[in-house]
Amino acid sequence: MQRIINALIQYRNPILYFFLMGCSILFLTKKSKYHKTQLEEYGMYVTKELYDINHKLSNYFKLKKKNEELLKENKKLRELYLKSKSLALYPNAFAKKKHFPFKLKEANVIKNSFLNQRNNLIIDIGTSDGIKSDMGVISRNGVVGIINSVSKNYSSVISILNQDIKINVRLKKSNALGSMFWRGLNPLEFKIDDVVDNVSFKKGDTIITGGMSSYFPYGIPLGEIVDFESNSQNGYYSIDARLFEDPSLVNYVYVLSNEDREEILKLQENFQNE
Amino acid sequence: MNRKSLILLISFFSLLFFQIFVFNNMNIFGFVNPMIYIVFLVIYNFDSDQTLFILICFLLGFSTDFFSQSGGAHTIATLTMSFLRPILIRNSYGVTSEIPISFHNDTRRINKYTFLSLLFILHHLIYFSIVFFDLSAVHLILKYTFLTFMFSLTLSIMVLNLYRKPNDS
Numbered sequence: 001m002q003r004i005i006n007a008l009i010q011y012r013n014p015i016l017y018f019f020l021m022g023c024s025i026l027f028l029t030k031k032s033k034y035h036k037t038q039l040e041e042y043g044m045y046v047t048k049e050l051y052d053i054n055h056k057l058s059n060y061f062k063l064k065k066k067n068e069e070l071l072k073e074n075k076k077l078r079e080l081y082l083k084s085k086s087l088a089l090y091p092n093a094f095a096k097k098k099h100f101p102f103k104l105k106e107a108n109v110i111k112n113s114f115l116n117q118r119n120n121l122i123i124d125i126g127t128s129d130g131i132k133s134d135m136g137v138i139s140r141n142g143v144v145g146i147i148n149s150v151s152k153n154y155s156s157v158i159s160i161l162n163q164d165i166k167i168n169v170r171l172k173k174s175n176a177l178g179s180m181f182w183r184g185l186n187p188l189e190f191k192i193d194d195v196v197d198n199v200s201f202k203k204g205d206t207i208i209t210g211g212m213s214s215y216f217p218y219g220i221p222l223g224e225i226v227d228f229e230s231n232s233q234n235g236y237y238s239i240d241a242r243l244f245e246d247p248s249l250v251n252y253v254y255v256l257s258n259e260d261r262e263e264i265l266k267l268q269e270n271f272q273n274e
Numbered sequence: 275m276n277r278k279s280l281i282l283l284i285s286f287f288s289l290l291f292f293q294i295f296v297f298n299n300m301n302i303f304g305f306v307n308p309m310i311y312i313v314f315l316v317i318y319n320f321d322s323d324q325t326l327f328i329l330i331c332f333l334l335g336f337s338t339d340f341f342s343q344s345g346g347a348h349t350i351a352t353l354t355m356s357f358l359r360p361i362l363i364r365n366s367y368g369v370t371s372e373i374p375i376s377f378h379n380d381t382r383r384i385n386k387y388t389f390l391s392l393l394f395i396l397h398h399l400i401y402f403s404i405v406f407f408d409l410s411a412v413h414l415i416l417k418y419t420f421l422t423f424m425f426s427l428t429l430s431i432m433v434l435n436l437y438r439k440p441n442d443s
Contacts, residue, residue, distance in 0.1 A: 013324050017357040020332045024353060027339075028346030028404070035345060038407045 071252060074140075075106045078254055085219030086211065101260040102217045105129060107137075107253050110154070114187050114248030119159040121145060123253060126153045136215035136256040141245035142222050143167060144253050146215055155255075160247055161187055168210035169222060174199040177210050180222070180241060187248045190223065192239040197230055207241055214261045281437075282318065286334065289314050294341040297429075305418065308425040311338055312397055313433050315355055316390065319376045320363055324356075331356035344405075351401040355393060362392050378438055390427060398423050 008015065029036040059066075083100050107123040125131050127150050137144040137157050145157040146165065158165060166179040169192060178195040192207070205225045211218025223243040231238050258264075293311040300307055314334055318327060335352030339345065366389035367373050367382070374380035377389075398419040406415050 013328060013357065016325060016328050017353065020328065020353050021350065024332075024335075024346040024349040027336075027349065032345040035404075035407055 071106045074252075075104045075254060078138075079104045082217050082220065082256075085208075086217045100217075101258050103257045103259065105131070105255045105257065107155075107255055109251055109253055112159075112248060112250070114159070114161050117163055117184055119161040119248075120148065121157040121159055121253075123155050123157060123255070124153065125255065126151050126155050128152050130257065131155050131255055132257070134215070134261070135258070137253050138216065138220060138256060139245060139247070139250040139253050142243055142247065143209065143216060143220060144247050144250055147255065157253075167216070167222075168212045169207050170210040170218075171195065171199070171201050171225070172206040172208045172221075174201050174205075176201075177212060178237075178239070180207070187246050188223075188243045189226075190241045190243060192241050193236060195237040195239060197235045197237060201225065201228075203227065214258050214264050216256065278319070282314075285314060285317060286330070290334065290337055290341075293338060298342050302425060303421070306421050306425055308422060308429045309394075309398070309401070310426070310429055310433060312352070312355070312394060312426070313430050315352070315359060315393060316377050316430070316434065317437055320373060321375050324360065327359075328353065328356045347401050347404040350404055351397050354400055355397045358396065359393070362389060362396075366392055377434070390430065391423075394427050394430070395419065395423050398426065 025039075029039060079102075082102060082104075086100070086102075105125060107125045109121055110124050111122040113119045113121070121137075121144065123137070131147060131150050133147050133150055135147040137147060143160055145159040145162070148156045148158045150156075160167060161182050163182055163184055166181045169178050169180045170176065171178070176195050176199040178192045180190050180192045183189050183191050203225050207222045207224060209216040209218060209220040209222060221244060223241045225239055226242045227240040228237050289311045293309065297308050297310050302308075311334060315331065318330075331352045332349060335349035338348040338352070342348070363373055367380075367385045377386065380386065399415070402415045402418045402422075
């Protein structure tokens, strides 16, 4: 207490000065409307700046949570988008008795290789999230690969940058089916085979997934035609394609689970047995 | 009550009176009203207690504001100058050299006028900044400050001569 009083006595002049200053400012604002509004304006400016800083800081620290939220939201939107794209194959997808077998699950890419001839990825969800092998993996703007093996919390994905994988595709305009595979060098450059000679298309046409496999639904845009030549000997086109998104750069992916896969496989088995 | 306090008391009221009734109505060039009451901050002894000085100066500014219907600008400017006066004294008379007891007790002329100019120009700057209270009116503030400062300084030097003892230099 003694110390406080001592400090008060020691600093009595500044204290008195600021006290009287406060009184004068009060007096000023009481007497002059102009000064009052002006002071309020400055006060507003200062509080605005402070709140701005606070807002920016808290936003920065919330980024991770926001990211997760956005990923979840994106998952929902992507599911709807896939449904709408696949209307040609699943006309009842939006109807009341809807049947759209594909469900999405979001995941982060942990490891992504692209330098080998047979590349693979690792994502951070596994059996505990309901992931099984042979599920399709897509990204924001195209196909990433197919799940190869699953552990409890992680899964490895065969990247489409793998010369063993062939993806069933369609030319969007002519609906002609083909199969696409990597050429082995540039992660964007792909080749499409097995497109029959009698369809017509031109450079720049969009390539979409074909919907003829149980991995991917119909209608995910993949890339565009860069160049093509007709191979008159076997009656098929040989097409050079370019992807929209570099699969070696993806960070977030969505795993597609096909509820009807078992059913389809069983039918195929029957077919083979006969 | 000794003689010095009596002189200060009389000065307080006479300066206030002349400020309100004479100098506030001069309107040189239409807007310049010299401020004479700051002379009180000069004649008050340099070595006296600052707490009382701040209170008296607040009262002086407040009365000037009260009688000239001018918000609180005189109060704030005078109060601030009374608070800053020791710093100004130290800087105009030299930090290391001996500081005189009062303004008229010293013969160093340049230091005297430095102190006067600093006191007046700072006071006027604060006063006009508060009167305009707008960042976009900087040129107006500077113009008013400079012109009023010239007249205030000249008139104050005249007034200060009245306080000089006959045997002073």
